[in-house]
Amino acid sequence: xxxxxxxxxxxxxxxxxxxxxxxxxxxxxxxxxxxxxxxxxxxxxxxxxxxxxxxxxxxxxxxxxxxxxxxxxxxxxxxxxxxxxxxxxxxxxxxxxxxxxxxxxxxxxxxxxxxxxxxxxxxxxxxxxxxxxxxxxxxxxxxxxxxxxxxxxxxxxxxxxxxxxxxxxxxxxxxxxxxxxxxxxxxxxxxxxxxxxxxx
Numbered sequence: 489x490x491x492x493x494x495x496x497x498x499x500x501x502x503x504x505x506x507x508x509x510x511x512x513x514x515x516x517x518x519x520x521x522x523x524x525x526x527x528x529x530x531x532x533x534x535x536x537x538x539x540x541x542x543x544x545x546x547x548x549x550x551x552x553x554x555x556x557x558x559x560x561x562x563x564x565x566x567x568x569x570x571x572x573x574x575x576x577x578x579x580x581x582x583x584x585x586x587x588x589x590x591x592x593x594x595x596x597x598x599x600x601x602x603x604x605x606x607x608x609x610x611x612x613x614x615x616x617x618x619x620x621x622x623x624x625x626x627x628x629x630x631x632x633x634x635x636x637x638x639x640x641x642x643x644x645x646x647x648x649x650x651x652x653x654x655x656x657x658x659x660x661x662x663x664x665x666x667x668x669x670x671x672x673x674x675x676x677x678x679x680x681x682x683x684x685x686x687x688x
Contacts, residue, residue: 520537522534549602550600550616550618551574551601552574552601552679553573553574553599554574554679555571555584555663556646556660556662557569565659569663571621572660573618579636579648580621581629599672599675635650637651638653641680644664644673646659648660
């Protein structure tokens with residue numbers, strides 16, 4: 489088995505990686521469930537028997553979560569505080585309910601970036617589907633990355649351009665900490681450059 493967290497070879501049947509502590513998933517196995525032949529990492533079919541390996545197909549993961557403040561101006565997409573959840577293939581905008589806010593704030597201190605998170609936090613988020621953020625409120629919505637042409641972050645305002653590059657389709661106000669007002673914007677900017685480099 490190959491660990492999807494750090495990439496090392498792990499003994500078949502292990503539940504956790506001995507190097508980084510990540511939970512081993514069905515997608516980490518390296519042998520065909522039908523004939524036992526070795527599979528290439530990420531393959532969907534066995535090259536020996538042709539069996540489809542459903543567990544090895546790519547699974548959507550949460551890459552980052554950021555808080556957006558409530559907007560008083562009509563220029564913002566939401567007039568309520570929200571959470572932006574960036575997954576491997578889409579952006580999810582979720583209304584920040586008390587339950588969701590308490591869960592995320594207590595777990596990640598108000599934000600989460602997978603590439604900077606501890607193995608323990610990556611493990612927690614790896615067990616959570618991005619769809620959790622769509623459920624529970626009819627105002628929540630998702631935007632596939634393929635629909636986004638550009639993103640711009642300026643003075644704590646995030647603009648997302650889809651069809652027309654002159655007018656943003658979505659606008660958000662980044663929630664700022666009183667003690668370090670630029671911290672959240674800087675973290676989001678770094679995250680966007682890492683995650684959507686061709687759109688920033």
